[in-house]
Amino acid sequence: MSQHTSALAIETxxxxxxxxxxxxxxxxxxxxxxGTVYGVLGxxxxxxxxxxxxxxxxxxxxxxxxxxxxxxxxxxxDEVRGRVSLTGQYASVxxxxxxxxxxxLLGRLLGHHKKAARERAGRLLEAFGLSxxxxxxxxxxxxxxRRRIDIAxxxxxxxxxxxxxxxxxxxxxxxxxxxxDIVRAVVAQGTTVLLTTQYLDxxxxxxxxxxxxxxxxxxxxxxxxxxxxxxGAGTVHLRLRDSGRRPEAAEILRRSLDARVQLEPDPVALxxxxxxxxxxxxxxxxxxxLAELARTGITVDNFSLGQPSLDEVFLALTGHPTDDTDxxxxxxxxx
Amino acid sequence: MSTVTQPHDRAAKDxxxxxxxxxxxxxxxxxxxPRPSALSASLTFxxxxxxxxxxxxxxxxxxxxxxxxxxxxxxxxxGGALAGSPKEYIQFLLPGILVMSVVMITxxxxxxxxxxxxxxxxxxxxxxxIWRPSTMVGYLLGDALRYTIASVVMLTVGVILGxxxxxxxxxxxxxxxxxxxxxxxxxxxxxMFGLLLRTEKSVMGVxxxxxxxxxFLSNVFVDPRTMPGxxxxxxxxxxxxxxxxxxxxxxxxxxxxDEIAWSLGWxxxxxxxxxxxxxxxYNRK
Numbered sequence: 001m002s003q004h005t006s007a008l009a010i011e012t013x014x015x016x017x018x019x020x021x022x023x024x025x026x027x028x029x030x031x032x033x034x035g036t037v038y039g040v041l042g043x044x045x046x047x048x049x050x051x052x053x054x055x056x057x058x059x060x061x062x063x064x065x066x067x068x069x070x071x072x073x074x075x076x077x078d079e080v081r082g083r084v085s086l087t088g089q090y091a092s093v094x095x096x097x098x099x100x101x102x103x104x105l106l107g108r109l110l111g112h113h114k115k116a117a118r119e120r121a122g123r124l125l126e127a128f129g130l131s132x133x134x135x136x137x138x139x140x141x142x143x144x145x146r147r148r149i150d151i152a153x154x155x156x157x158x159x160x161x162x163x164x165x166x167x168x169x170x171x172x173x174x175x176x177x178x179x180x181d182i183v184r185a186v187v188a189q190g191t192t193v194l195l196t197t198q199y200l201d202x203x204x205x206x207x208x209x210x211x212x213x214x215x216x217x218x219x220x221x222x223x224x225x226x227x228x229x230x231x232g233a234g235t236v237h238l239r240l241r242d243s244g245r246r247p248e249a250a251e252i253l254r255r256s257l258d259a260r261v262q263l264e265p266d267p268v269a270l271x272x273x274x275x276x277x278x279x280x281x282x283x284x285x286x287x288x289x290l291a292e293l294a295r296t297g298i299t300v301d302n303f304s305l306g307q308p309s310l311d312e313v314f315l316a317l318t319g320h321p322t323d324d325t326d327x328x329x330x331x332x333x334x335x
Numbered sequence: 336m337s338t339v340t341q342p343h344d345r346a347a348k349d350x351x352x353x354x355x356x357x358x359x360x361x362x363x364x365x366x367x368x369p370r371p372s373a374l375s376a377s378l379t380f381x382x383x384x385x386x387x388x389x390x391x392x393x394x395x396x397x398x399x400x401x402x403x404x405x406x407x408x409x410x411x412x413x414g415g416a417l418a419g420s421p422k423e424y425i426q427f428l429l430p431g432i433l434v435m436s437v438v439m440i441t442x443x444x445x446x447x448x449x450x451x452x453x454x455x456x457x458x459x460x461x462x463x464x465i466w467r468p469s470t471m472v473g474y475l476l477g478d479a480l481r482y483t484i485a486s487v488v489m490l491t492v493g494v495i496l497g498x499x500x501x502x503x504x505x506x507x508x509x510x511x512x513x514x515x516x517x518x519x520x521x522x523x524x525x526x527m528f529g530l531l532l533r534t535e536k537s538v539m540g541v542x543x544x545x546x547x548x549x550x551f552l553s554n555v556f557v558d559p560r561t562m563p564g565x566x567x568x569x570x571x572x573x574x575x576x577x578x579x580x581x582x583x584x585x586x587x588x589x590x591x592x593d594e595i596a597w598s599l600g601w602x603x604x605x606x607x608x609x610x611x612x613x614x615x616x617y618n619r620k
Contacts, residue, residue, distance in 0.1 A: 093455075093456055185353075189362040
């Protein structure tokens with residue numbers, strides 16, 4: 001054990017990794033508090049996996065420093081390896097072996113005696129609902145089962161820090177929810193989780209703090225609330241009865257709210273992104289706008305107030321949308 | 336080709352739910368045992384290699400069918416011409432062809448390292464707090480088993496064809512032991528190439544370039560005294576010549592101390608040179 005005790009599970013400063021001409025990771029600073037789920041959000045090729053690999057001692061950084069529980073990932077790699085576990089983008093288990101064999105193999109490598117390794121493998125398979133598939137080769141597992149055996153392998157010895165690199169990529173929604181449940185159970189026991197994802201709702205669901213990463217750089221960092229607030233208080237969506245009065249309504253919104261108004265493809269619909277400069281909540285601003293519209297005699301058929309989604313956050317930060325296609329809508333609040 | 340995610344509808348439906356309580360209990364009780372020793376970790380990886388043989392027994396083809404073919408082919412091809420009859424030739428040939436075949440089989444190590452290293456499981460192995468070379472040593476321990484199988488198969492065929500080792504069981508076992516030890520050491524060349532080269536095909540190509548001249552330019556088939564001087568100089572100093580002389584004489588009941596020393600010396604050199612290079616590549620991969 002090192003003398004240095006730290007409340008941070010991960011601390012990096014100016015972390016750099018280059019592959020030829022490409023700076024895959026270009027000066028990443030992270031501070032991950034212990035005992036939380038920390039989300040690293042970014043599109044494909046943003047440098048998420050490379051960052052995780054450096055933190056898990058699989059890649060040597062070309063610049064900067066990284067400490068895991070106070071241990072340098074290069075100089076004290078062995079110390080770090082003793083405390084972390086990694087579940088990679090692709091199943092990090094041996095596909096030729098059965099579920100049981102995989103877990104017993106890793107149990108033995110972690111220092112368990114044969115009997116203890118077998119027992120723990122059996123209990124893990126049971127907890128993960130894989131008892132029936134225990135004697136089958138992993139190559140015959142479904143995508144959801146692979147993820148489970150993979151995570152089971154990662155928590156054979158309860159790690160202090162668990163890296164989950166895009167744990168739900170390619171999973172159907174049900175399996176995805178099950179993986180989320182597992183992550184919550186793991187964190188509830190005190191393990192720190194570093195989760196990389198390109199799914200905005202995944203970070204939203206699991207992480208307490210999020211770093212948004214693009215082209216190898218952290219472009220924003222904070223709690224979910226802070227990130228959302230950084231792009232404004234929310235968005236108000238309106239449907240008018242009379243499409244002819246839309247330009248007028250847009251003008252009123254612009255004037256009364258100092259908001260960015262967007263005309264939707266639907267001729268009666270428009271939306272306004274609310275600012276947070278005034279300090280008023282989104283609801284206060286929205287009711288003021290509705291009152292203005294009512295005074296002018298514009299009839300509003302339908303109205304909803306949306307929290308800013310991480311999607312909007314991403315768009316605002318990077319200037320380009322994520323390639324994510326199936327993200328969920330903002331949480332809608334019926335008026 | 337194995338697909339990464341292949342949704343099995345049936346399997347997904349049958350999948351039992353995750354039990355959060357038993358999971359929580361497991362995480363809490365998780366005690367952390369002391370790290371395994373270098374030997375224990377290596378043996379565990381050796382066990383993995385044996386499990387793979389168990390699940391994919393076809394991979395024993397190269398240590399069964401191939402050696403049988405080698406013995407039959409060379410005994411009957413050269414026997415009459417070189418020694419008067421296949422039966423007489425096999426007394427000379429068998430230990431040599433045994434060495435040649437097993438040394439040839441070692442090159443599959445490179446191919447399996449090359450295909451295996453790309454898989455996600457290697458990331459896990461490399462992030463474990465264990466003695467770093469144990470992954471590679473485990474491979475080679477599994478391969479040592481394959482070499483032993485090949486040796487036993489070839490000796491059986493040889494005995495059927497009329498080979499009678501004067502050294503008896505003891506001499507034969509000593510010969511096999513020396514051969515397996517040498518092959519284990521020699522294989523570090525292949526682990527290096529397996530990590531160094533990008534594709535399976537290039538590993539295969541380079542392996543052939545090394546292995547054919549090295550095994551044929553030796554005293555496996557004929558006495559080097561009939562060769563031109565420059566070739567004798569190479570052949571007489573080749574590790575394969577030393578090894579096959581040692582194995583031949585051990586199986587004939589002699590104790591060729593010099594040749595054994597040369598073979599073990601070469602073996603040590605291979606490990607000393609290619610072991611560290613392999614580990615360097617492995618750590619940098």
